[in-house]
Amino acid sequence: MKGKGIVWIKAVVHGLCLLPFLYLLYKYHDGSLALLADPVNYLTHFTGDWALWLLLVCLAITPLRRLNVKLSWLVQLRRMLGLYAFFYATLHLLIYVLLFSGYDMSAAIEGVRAGRLMEPLRQLKLIWPSMLDDLEKRKFIQVGLLAWTVLLALAITSPQRVLRWMGGKNWQWLHRLIYVAGAAAVIHYWWLVKAGVRTPWKVTAVLMLLLAARMVYWLVKRLKKPVAA
Amino acid sequence: MLLRVKQASEITSSEITPKETVEAFYRMRRSRRDVLKGLGAVGAAAALGGFALDAEAETKLNTVPSNYKVSDRETTPEAKAKSYNNFYEFGTDKGDPARHAGKLKTRPWTVKVEGLVKTPKTIDIDTIMGYRPIEERVYRFRCVEAWSMVIPWAGYPLAEFIKAMDPLPSAKFVQFISDDDDKVMELPSGIEFPYSEGLRMDEAMHPLTLLTFGSYGQTLANQQGAPIRVIVPWKYGFKSAKSIVRVKFVDKMPKTTWNDMAPDEYGFYSNVNPSVDHPRWSQAHERLLNTNSLLPKIVPTLPFNGYANEIGAMYAGLDLRRNF
Numbered sequence: 358m359k360g361k362g363i364v365w366i367k368a369v370v371h372g373l374c375l376l377p378f379l380y381l382l383y384k385y386h387d388g389s390l391a392l393l394a395d396p397v398n399y400l401t402h403f404t405g406d407w408a409l410w411l412l413l414v415c416l417a418i419t420p421l422r423r424l425n426v427k428l429s430w431l432v433q434l435r436r437m438l439g440l441y442a443f444f445y446a447t448l449h450l451l452i453y454v455l456l457f458s459g460y461d462m463s464a465a466i467e468g469v470r471a472g473r474l475m476e477p478l479r480q481l482k483l484i485w486p487s488m489l490d491d492l493e494k495r496k497f498i499q500v501g502l503l504a505w506t507v508l509l510a511l512a513i514t515s516p517q518r519v520l521r522w523m524g525g526k527n528w529q530w531l532h533r534l535i536y537v538a539g540a541a542a543v544i545h546y547w548w549l550v551k552a553g554v555r556t557p558w559k560v561t562a563v564l565m566l567l568l569a570a571r572m573v574y575w576l577v578k579r580l581k582k583p584v585a586a
Numbered sequence: 587m588l589l590r591v592k593q594a595s596e597i598t599s600s601e602i603t604p605k606e607t608v609e610a611f612y613r614m615r616r617s618r619r620d621v622l623k624g625l626g627a628v629g630a631a632a633a634l635g636g637f638a639l640d641a642e643a644e645t646k647l648n649t650v651p652s653n654y655k656v657s658d659r660e661t662t663p664e665a666k667a668k669s670y671n672n673f674y675e676f677g678t679d680k681g682d683p684a685r686h687a688g689k690l691k692t693r694p695w696t697v698k699v700e701g702l703v704k705t706p707k708t709i710d711i712d713t714i715m716g717y718r719p720i721e722e723r724v725y726r727f728r729c730v731e732a733w734s735m736v737i738p739w740a741g742y743p744l745a746e747f748i749k750a751m752d753p754l755p756s757a758k759f760v761q762f763i764s765d766d767d768d769k770v771m772e773l774p775s776g777i778e779f780p781y782s783e784g785l786r787m788d789e790a791m792h793p794l795t796l797l798t799f800g801s802y803g804q805t806l807a808n809q810q811g812a813p814i815r816v817i818v819p820w821k822y823g824f825k826s827a828k829s830i831v832r833v834k835f836v837d838k839m840p841k842t843t844w845n846d847m848a849p850d851e852y853g854f855y856s857n858v859n860p861s862v863d864h865p866r867w868s869q870a871h872e873r874l875l876n877t878n879s880l881l882p883k884i885v886p887t888l889p890f891n892g893y894a895n896e897i898g899a900m901y902a903g904l905d906l907r908r909n910f
Contacts, residue, residue: 391880394670394680395733397873459871462881487868495866549866552848553776554678 363433370434374441377407378448397456404452408445409542412508413563415439416539420570436515439535443508446542450505458491460484497548504541507534539564644804644812647720649740654723654794656892659885661724662735662876664802670875671809672729673828675764675771675779682772683809689770690829692805692813701835702757711813715799717750718742722803723796728858728891730822733873739817740800745791753787757835760790761842762816762827777847783827784840784854785818794819794896798826820890820897822856853910857901858891862910 381403384390393399415438422431455462461480468476492498511532514520520528543564546557673683676690695711720740728734748760766773766780773779789795796817799805806812811828818825824844834840844852851865860870874883890897901909 385880391878392665394666395873395875396880397882398680398733456882459884461884463883466881487870491868494863497866551844552851553774555774555776556678 363430366430367434367437370437374411374438374444377403377445397452400452401449401457404445404449405546408442408449409546409560411438411442411445412535412539412542413560413567415442416535416564416567420567420574423570423574439508440512440515443512446505446508450502454481454488458484458488497545500541500548501545504538504545507538507541511535511538536568539567644800644807647740647800647803647805649722649800649803650719652721652723654721654725656724656726656736659726659736659874660876662727662737663878666875667735667737667801668807668809672731672823673809673811674777675766675773675781675829676809677772678774684807686772687808687812690765690767690808690812691770692808692829695813695831697814697830698832699751699834700832701761702754702837703835704752704754714747714797714814718746720799725794725796725817725819726891726893727817727819727823728872728887730824730852730856730864730869732864732867732869732871732887733875734885734887734891735875737801738803739796739798740803741796741798741817743793744795744797744816745793747797748790751833751835753835756837758787759784759836759838759840760787761832761834761836761840762830763832763834764811764827765829765831778843780831781827781843782840782846783816783825783842784836785816785825786839788900789818792897792900794893820857820893822852822858824852825856855901855904855906855909857897857906857910858887859889859906859910860887861889862907 381390381400390396390399415435418431418435418438422428454460461483465477465480468474468479492502511534514523514528514531523531543557543561546560550556669684670680671683672680673687676683676686693711696708697711697714698706698708700706720742722738722740724736724738726734727737753760761782761784764779764781764783765771785795796819798811798815798817799813801807801810806815808829811826811830814830815828816826816830839854842854845854845856858869863869869887871884872887874885877883888894
């Protein structure tokens with residue numbers, strides 16, 4: 358697919374990827390977000406779920422396009438999907454820092470309103486030690502931060518220009534870290550749920566399937582290759 | 587903390603739950619219900635993420651006032667307390683119980699009293715509710731997940747019930763077993779049901795421990811553990827067993843669900859203790875869910891959830907860091 362077709366498809370995918378975010382804005386606007394019993398918990402899970410789902414969709418592109426050569430245009434959506442996964446992962450991280458960690462958002466907002474522009478930073482300094490303590494003690498936060506850091510690196514190096522500057526081989530090696538991000542995100546999920554809770558099994562199964570598809574492809578390709586004498 | 591009845595004049599306007607909020611919530615709930623009824627699509631409620639049609643909605647419960655108030659924290663809006671529940675028998679999402687627990691039939695309901703008692707018996711819920719006057723008590727409620735609410739419960743001291751049951755002197759613990767009817771519940775795999783919880787006899791006899799039948803002046807909503815549960819306000823919420831069908835007096839520490847599943851995360855005692863972290867989060871603070879504001883209110887967690895004075899020397903000689 359070339360030209361106009363892909364432009365339209367890209368526009369639709371942009372719209373779809375933004376829908377969850379627009380939904381949050383809508384819920385904020387009509388007040389129903391604040392009426393939820395625990396808005397912070399809702400926002401945390403909502404953004405975490407979408408980050409992970411979009412990451413899996415991004416990882417599905419390669420196995421899907423390998424099914425049929427007519428699907429090869431799908432690869433043109435991959436970067437966009439990865440960037441949206443990073444977008445929701447960043448929202449997820451910001452919600453942890455600003456709303457979950459104990460950061461006093463009300464004080465920060467009041468400070469800014471009263472003209473003390475450094476208040477948000479001052480509040481961050483107050484909570485910083487307990488956030489570091491959280492990071493030091495809790496494996497699920499470490500692995501979550503690892504996933505986000507990888508996505509950050511991939512997002513920064515995503516423009517064509519950076520690819521050319523890095524060289525295709527290097528770039529490809531770096532971007533294989535997406536598997537680390539995917540695995541880390543799923544482990545993050547398993548480590549945060551209670552013992553006995555099996556809700557992460559669906560995303561785990563999808564990730565396994567997507568990785569298995571790559572292994573099968575690689576094995577088949579190797580078997581087909583004539584063995585060098 | 588001093589327990590005292592607040593004078594009407596002391597209640598600030600900010601302390602009163604905005605009534606329009608509760609009404610808006612119920613309006614939304616009703617209108618959704620009407621639409622579903624109109625479509626004749628009762629079963630679609632769950633699929634639409636709406637609330638299940640309550641088979642038995644909460645009814646008014648007459649209570650007598652008590653001295654148990656929370657003077658330093660506002661009461662949680664009723665709609666929040668009834669839509670955010672950990673009741674894993676109806677699903678692991680905190681919205682699941684409100685969606686699915688409508689199917690639970692709370693009448694007829696009996697509680698079997700067994701184990702080390704003079705006469706084991708099975709008692710009807712309405713008989714149990716008639717034993718003593720039902721008091722309204724406002725307690726802090728602290729979940730092990732580091733959020734908290736302030737809830738007006740309705741019940742009478744568990745001690746009164748226990749005395750009426752006449753346990754043998756050899757009874758050292760009380761075990762509570764919850765309903766596990768898989769015809770109406772969505773028991774998640776991975777957790778062993780029926781849910782079991784337990785208290786040491788002195789904890790069960792403590793005047794704070796409430797045998798609870800209602801909240802907010804009504805009978806308990808099904809998602810809160812109707813028709814009968816316990817509330818142990820100085821312990822994490824999961825210690826307060828819901829929808830109880832059996833009360834068993836035993837001489838050894840009973841097996842309890844979460845402690846059995848993850849002993850490093852949930853102790854038998856599970857007293858609210860800001861100095862003992864859960865492996866996955868700090869217990870030093872809690873998100874106080876008692877406003878209709880988007881921004882979280884994070885407050886320090888108090889030892890024994892603010893009931894340290896009442897608890898007194900009950901745990902003297904027990905290392906609470908090890909026996910968390």
